[in-house]
Amino acid sequence: MSRATREAYRDTLLPLLRRRPELMCLDSDTGLFGAEWAEAAGEQYLNLGIAEHNLMGVAAGMAACGRIPFVNTMAAFATSRALEPIKIDIAYNRLPVRIMATHGGLAAGHLGPTHQALEDLAVMRVLPGMTVVVPADAAATEAFVEQSLDLPGPLYVRLGRKPTPELPAAPPPVIGTAQTLRQGGDVVLASCGPYPVLACLAAADLLAAQGVEATVLNMHTLRPFDTRTLVAAARPASLVVTLEEHWRGGGLGGAVAEALAESVPRTVLRLGMPDRFVDTVGNQEHLVNHYGLTAERVVRTVRTALDRGRADLITSHS
Amino acid sequence: MTVTPVLERDALDTVAARIRAHVVDMCAGPEGGHLGGAFSCADVLAALYFSVLDVDPLRPDDPDRDRFLLSKGHAAVGLYATLAERGFFPVEELAGYGRPGSRLMGHPVRAVPGVELPTGSLGHGLALGCGFALAARYAGRDARTFVLLGDGELQEGSVWEAAIAAASLRLDRLVAVVDRNGLQLTGATDGIAPMEPLAERWRSFGWAVRDVDGHDPDLLAEHLDAAPWEPGKPSVLIARTVKGHGLPFLAGRSASHYVTLSPRNHARAVRALRDGEVAG
Numbered sequence: 001m002s003r004a005t006r007e008a009y010r011d012t013l014l015p016l017l018r019r020r021p022e023l024m025c026l027d028s029d030t031g032l033f034g035a036e037w038a039e040a041a042g043e044q045y046l047n048l049g050i051a052e053h054n055l056m057g058v059a060a061g062m063a064a065c066g067r068i069p070f071v072n073t074m075a076a077f078a079t080s081r082a083l084e085p086i087k088i089d090i091a092y093n094r095l096p097v098r099i100m101a102t103h104g105g106l107a108a109g110h111l112g113p114t115h116q117a118l119e120d121l122a123v124m125r126v127l128p129g130m131t132v133v134v135p136a137d138a139a140a141t142e143a144f145v146e147q148s149l150d151l152p153g154p155l156y157v158r159l160g161r162k163p164t165p166e167l168p169a170a171p172p173p174v175i176g177t178a179q180t181l182r183q184g185g186d187v188v189l190a191s192c193g194p195y196p197v198l199a200c201l202a203a204a205d206l207l208a209a210q211g212v213e214a215t216v217l218n219m220h221t222l223r224p225f226d227t228r229t230l231v232a233a234a235r236p237a238s239l240v241v242t243l244e245e246h247w248r249g250g251g252l253g254g255a256v257a258e259a260l261a262e263s264v265p266r267t268v269l270r271l272g273m274p275d276r277f278v279d280t281v282g283n284q285e286h287l288v289n290h291y292g293l294t295a296e297r298v299v300r301t302v303r304t305a306l307d308r309g310r311a312d313l314i315t316s317h318s
Numbered sequence: 319m320t321v322t323p324v325l326e327r328d329a330l331d332t333v334a335a336r337i338r339a340h341v342v343d344m345c346a347g348p349e350g351g352h353l354g355g356a357f358s359c360a361d362v363l364a365a366l367y368f369s370v371l372d373v374d375p376l377r378p379d380d381p382d383r384d385r386f387l388l389s390k391g392h393a394a395v396g397l398y399a400t401l402a403e404r405g406f407f408p409v410e411e412l413a414g415y416g417r418p419g420s421r422l423m424g425h426p427v428r429a430v431p432g433v434e435l436p437t438g439s440l441g442h443g444l445a446l447g448c449g450f451a452l453a454a455r456y457a458g459r460d461a462r463t464f465v466l467l468g469d470g471e472l473q474e475g476s477v478w479e480a481a482i483a484a485a486s487l488r489l490d491r492l493v494a495v496v497d498r499n500g501l502q503l504t505g506a507t508d509g510i511a512p513m514e515p516l517a518e519r520w521r522s523f524g525w526a527v528r529d530v531d532g533h534d535p536d537l538l539a540e541h542l543d544a545a546p547w548e549p550g551k552p553s554v555l556i557a558r559t560v561k562g563h564g565l566p567f568l569a570g571r572s573a574s575h576y577v578t579l580s581p582r583n584h585a586r587a588v589r590a591l592r593d594g595e596v597a598g
Contacts (some may be wrong), residue, residue: 043456049486051479054445058483064435066381067456085476088439089446093428305492 002163005194006032006102009159012145013070015043021151024062024069028055029270032072052077054139056085063095068149074108075101075117075158079124091127094153100237104134104158105193105245106273109283118273122250124156125223132222133175134158134192136167140220143172151175163214164194165215168201173218178226180233184197184213187302188233188240192252195288196243202295219252227259239305240268241298245288248272269301330535333403334364335591338564340399340412342579342587349416350426350578354568356396358499358559359466361535363400366464369539375405378431384435384461385450389443390468390497391425398422398430406432431464441474443467443496448484451492462545470502473511478523485524490546494554499534501559501572520554532557565590
């Protein structure tokens with residue numbers, strides 16, 4: 001079964017608006033909501049037009065007066081075009097604005113680099129007080145949107161565009177706590193987002209068949225970062241591999257490397273989008289495969305590193 | 319702490335003079351300050367805080383209050399002087415401006431009583447003001463929102479994003495004031511980016527516009543008090559001002575933009591303000 005995380009968010013929000021009159025849905029003409037939805041939301045829905053700076057500023061102003069606005073735009077526009085109002089008007093004032101950013105990572109697919117966001121997690125997770133989450137499927141999205149109601153400060157949620165596969169059934173994830181999807185003592189595979197988490201689960205199966213046991217962490221919250229779970233998983237392991245739909249710098253791989261460097265230093269191999277803009281046409285799945293964000297790549301990376309490690313061990317003893 | 323009572327309207331120019339005197343003192347401190355733009359909007363600030371705004375220094379969080387945003391946040395020294403004069407915090411605290419341990423930063427921060435939201439990066443205030451005005455409307459409150467913009471600030475595209483939104487949302491409890499002093503950091507605003515006919519620009523964006531002398535606080539108060547001027551439309555008052563107004567050696571000069579007054583120039587400025595008062 002597959003479902004788009006942005007649609008799961010939209011469908012979750014509507015009953016919440018009814019339940020909580022202080023919630024607002026501020027749109028920038030994303031087309032996500034549709035006339036029927038907007039009518040049902042009534043005056044709690046406002047389409048403010050294609051103006052992302054203004055969108056964030058209005059949201060901040062309303063939040064400063066006691067409202068909880070869900071603002072809607074694409075990840076690319078939220079985190080680069082509208083970064084300054086997010087930083088100054090929202091994060092600096094610790095206002096409870098929910099930035100619902102669709103088309104995260106490679107989800108914009110054939111729409112190209114203008115609409116893709118491969119830097120958003122790096123940008124958002126440096127902002128003081130910002131909570132940053134990447135739901136890996138529709139169920140996680142529903143859980144995070146529900147949990148956001150009690151979050152005092154700002155929140156960034158990276159959503160997708162088209163339907164993406166669901167994760168195997170698991171208890172709903174909790175903002176701020178990494179999900180351990182599988183346990184194994186040899187290596188840690190850490191990832192976030194639909195395709196990377198599924199790739200790591202598949203990679204763990206393939207590695208197990210070769211006698212390598214992997215812990216698989218779904219690190220859906222990049223800030224506040226669950227260092228404790230990561231460190232506990234990394235302690236017995238010799239290697240940590242990260243996989244994300246993001247350029248390799250500053251995102252999940254960066255967060256993992258930072259956290260481990262300060263506690264239990266381990267070799268961290270960061271897999272992600274190569275250091276260039278997307279230069280081929282295709283949908284999200286095609287791009288994910290094209291740029292090697294796959295289970296096979298994870299397995300190859302682990303095997304190569306472990307083999308080299310053994311070689312180093314033999315060399316140092318000879 | 320002494321709370322200064324709200325003065326009668328005929329004293330507004332006295333208030334403005336006191337605001338300018340505080341600004342001069344602050345700009346003689348170690349860091350200096352944005353004197354020119356604080357001087358140009360001093361009469362607007364006096365009119366707002368001592369005649370127009372429904373605010374209470376003893377209840378700064380009153381949900382029914384009017385709200386003010388200094389979108390041209392660099393005029394912080396003018397706002398601090400005004401808030402202190404109005405009783406939001408002791409006037410003595412102004413002496414700490416820009417010094418370690420003080421809460422008076424170079425741009426307005428929320429730690430200062432009376433400051434609604436921090437500003438400084440230009441082009442933020444009007445969108446925030448739209449948010450305030452919308453929230454008041456949703457809450458069924460009559461409160462008004464006032465946003466003071468610089469004329470150089472109008473070069474920021476986000477101002478016009480917010481101008482479009484305010485008109486389309488029919489936010490008639492939102493009032494903008496443009497401090498039209500005609501100068502920015504490096505020279506004449508119209509030399510860098512011509513803005514005239516400015517009133518027509520705003521009108522074409524769906525705003526009700528008035529264009530007045532920005533150094534007549536009674537006149538300013540009268541117009542601002544009367545807003546909204548046209549039902550269903552946000553209002554913008556273009557206040558024709560002079561940067562550094564009141565200091566002959568700085569007035570009308572872009573050099574007044576940011577000033578650290580030497581002891582000699584501080585004395586000159588104090589003298590000029592005093593003579594101005596006598597002359598006025």
